[in-house]
Amino acid sequence: MDIREIAKRARVSTATVSRVVNRIPTVNPQMAKRVWNVIEELGYYPNTQARALVSGRSRIFGLIISDITNPFFPEIVQVFEAIAVQRRYEILLSSTGNDPKRMEAAVRRMLERRVEGVAVLTFGMEEALLEDLKVRKVPLVFVDVGPQRPAVSNIRIDYLHGIRQGVQHLAALRHEKIAFITGPLRLKSAVARQQAFLRSIQEIGLESDPELIIEGNHTMEGGMAAFEQLLARPVRPTAVMCSNDMTAIGVMRKSHEAKMAIPGDLSVIGFDDIHLAQFVLPPLTTIQMSQAELARLAFNALMADVERETPAASGSEYVLKTNLILRESTSLNSPSVPKNSNSRRHGARE
Numbered sequence: 001m002d003i004r005e006i007a008k009r010a011r012v013s014t015a016t017v018s019r020v021v022n023r024i025p026t027v028n029p030q031m032a033k034r035v036w037n038v039i040e041e042l043g044y045y046p047n048t049q050a051r052a053l054v055s056g057r058s059r060i061f062g063l064i065i066s067d068i069t070n071p072f073f074p075e076i077v078q079v080f081e082a083i084a085v086q087r088r089y090e091i092l093l094s095s096t097g098n099d100p101k102r103m104e105a106a107v108r109r110m111l112e113r114r115v116e117g118v119a120v121l122t123f124g125m126e127e128a129l130l131e132d133l134k135v136r137k138v139p140l141v142f143v144d145v146g147p148q149r150p151a152v153s154n155i156r157i158d159y160l161h162g163i164r165q166g167v168q169h170l171a172a173l174r175h176e177k178i179a180f181i182t183g184p185l186r187l188k189s190a191v192a193r194q195q196a197f198l199r200s201i202q203e204i205g206l207e208s209d210p211e212l213i214i215e216g217n218h219t220m221e222g223g224m225a226a227f228e229q230l231l232a233r234p235v236r237p238t239a240v241m242c243s244n245d246m247t248a249i250g251v252m253r254k255s256h257e258a259k260m261a262i263p264g265d266l267s268v269i270g271f272d273d274i275h276l277a278q279f280v281l282p283p284l285t286t287i288q289m290s291q292a293e294l295a296r297l298a299f300n301a302l303m304a305d306v307e308r309e310t311p312a313a314s315g316s317e318y319v320l321k322t323n324l325i326l327r328e329s330t331s332l333n334s335p336s337v338p339k340n341s342n343s344r345r346h347g348a349r350e
Contacts, residue, residue, distance in 0.1 A: 010038045023088075060090045061302055062110040062118035064103070068095035070218070070246060071274040072291060076121060079295035087303065089116075096122060098184075110138075117141070117302035121294065123189035139305035141298045144188055152315040153301035155294065157189070160196040162287035162322025163241070166269045167200035169285075169324060170239045174333040175267060179212040179237035181226045181247050190218070193243045193271065211235050216247045223250020231258060238266065238333045245270035245277050245286055252280060252329070263331035273325050282328035289322050 003017040012031055019027045020035040063080055065073045084091050092113055094106035117139035139151045170178055180197045183190030201208045211233050216222040242248040248270030252262055260266050273288035297318045
């Protein structure tokens, strides 16, 4: 089945069928309706690769993420794809697993498919790996690390706003020994979150204790291991902030094994606000970084560059703010009240 058969049955030229399939608005509406009726009747699917060769446009955006198994990323993919479908785009998805070789393979595959733009939502992969995309003037969107150059957009995450809210919340609950479990410090986003925490601690007049800073790896297992290290140190925290929710869930699991009640014995705050955070027990207080809004910003940034006749001289910047979401994993620190595995107080509110 090809457009010649469609044209024959619809009693129009092959050129008309081509214009209808490519949704060119100058086609007579009655003719277009007749063509679409035949297409539906025959179950015809246009050859998108052939159309791309003719039009010079693939109508494909690349989306590169760090780890598809991390619950933070599926909503990004879902929203990004939903918007793409509405705009008659397809997406080519790649999950790198934070592996530079897989990143290079993803870039090569996207160049082979002639993508019109790529959203690189990996939170810290080295931009040098994407030199081919820059040289070929493919529009790019980065998170936090976008260079100042044409056709490159940067989504800057305001980590400080939400982390400051979290630290101030714990201070209002009389916590002074506040630990922080970072992400892998090879990632710029993990470093930025740690720096935001240290700055926020200083702002409330506390000195940061190196003994209360532990490097994690943004997994639940990493959260368990990091909290086990904290428990082995001479200074035991009354509250723990985590660089992501997966780490916080690992901390909660390890605290359960250690017979420590949350929030009675330990207050916990995560980061990301993944969907699962609402359903763990107790529901996790966390700092929200909206996955849906991140996906919308990334897609719209690519569309703006694709549709712009002349690239902006220094690229575009977008800001995504973070905010504290209060649930039940934090409560008042009351040293005078004996803490044991049976103490389970409800999360306090500022």
